[in-house]
Amino acid sequence: MDRFRWCSDDVENYGSTNQDSLYEETVVLQKTGVRLYDGPNRSAFEGGLLKLTTHRILWSDPLALTSSFIALPLAAIISVKVEEGGSSLTVSRTPKLILRLLTVAALQNLLASLPNPPQWIEHWCEGGGGSGSGIDSITFSATAVVSYSKEDYVKLGFPMAGHHEFLQSLNEVLKVKLWTLSYHSDFKLTSKSFGTGGIGAIQRQQAARAVETDRNITEAFDDLNQLMNNASEMVKLSRLLAKKVRDTKGSDLSANEIAELRSAMLSMGVVEVVSGGDDRRSSSSLSGTTFYIRLAHQVSSILFPLLKGQCSNHSTDRLHTSCIDLATAYCRVNRARGMDLISPEDLLRACRYLDKEKLPIRLKGYANGLLVGVFCLLV
Secondary structure: OOOEEEOOOOOOOOOOHHHOOOOOEEEEEEEEEEEEEEEEEOOOOOOOEEEEOOOEEEEEEOOEEEEEEEEEEEHHEEEEEEOOOOEOOOEEEEEEEEEEEEEHHHHHHHHOOOOOOHHHHHHOOOOOOOOOOOOOOOOOOOOOOOOOOOOEEEEEEEOOOOOHHHHHHHHHHHHHHHHHOOOOOOOOOOOOHHOHHHHHHHHHHHHHHHHHHHHHHHHHHHHHHHHEEEEEEEEHHHHHHHHHHHHHHOOOOOOOHHHHHHHHHOOOOOOOOEEEEOOOOHHHOOOOOHHHHHHHHHHHHHHHHHHHHHHHOOOOOOEEEEEEEEEHHHHHHHHHHHHOOOOOHHHHHHHHOOOOOOOOEEEEOOOOOOOOOEEEEEE
16 A cells, blocks of 8 residues: 555646647546455555546545545556455455555656656655656655555455456556656656756666566566465375375375375376485485485486486497586486475585495586586496
């Protein structure tokens, strides 16, 4: 909710010509009885009038004595998702639209990068919108609805339905991005912005690139968080499945039952963990030299068939070397270990025990001491 700002102006066309008015803010759609959520938390803004304009989302209380309202620039929206409602015998859920937003800093960069800021920006920024202020002076004002919010999304609740119609109109407006074309005949850039070139143009380009970077990072971490949540659920499910089988069948499982369990886990996307030797404990339960020695044997058993296969494709020399770089080895070892992953440091330390344990592969470096991360197999 800290992206919302209190405003007091109404939506109207300020353009002096018909061409100018094409780029002015206009109302697209209105819905009544809408409530706002700060992330998952219900806010005090309930039963209000929600306006979708070409530039902002406006919410106002129709019963309030003042004409003030809160506004959110459409430029702050990263993505929109529907949360359908439903009802049961005891609970009735309101259909909602989830708006994932830019951070406050990213939104500030975005507003600063607009070549011709719309007139409503003066209600969002201290000193913005006047003839004596340039783009460089844009900073967020003290009209924030809340001073700080840890949530990166808001919800729009529609108890009276109409959310699908609002979503369709919102997607259309977000696609056009009319605010990037805003122009006001009475809102001129001063000499501080240096016209369309020079330092002012460079600063706007840098701000635009920063906004795009922030948006990409936010989307990437959003996808990563969802992937991690799904992976955590799969791990819990696989452990529960294995426990159920052990509790039902006991510790003695037949080969067919083990194969069936592995097949079921693979069908769910859970790769079987490669165990080190006869000890079936997790690698996290081991420590010190013992862990790295067992890991070295495991690395050797995983990579040996691959390197041996490479050697068989070459001519039969008395001494031949087949190599694999550390990065590829790291990926293959972790792929074989499934969910019991190791760090690159663990792999490197384990490789130092390959020679001591007289294993068929070695870690090799150059004579000048530079470790290049190459595995060599002597045949």
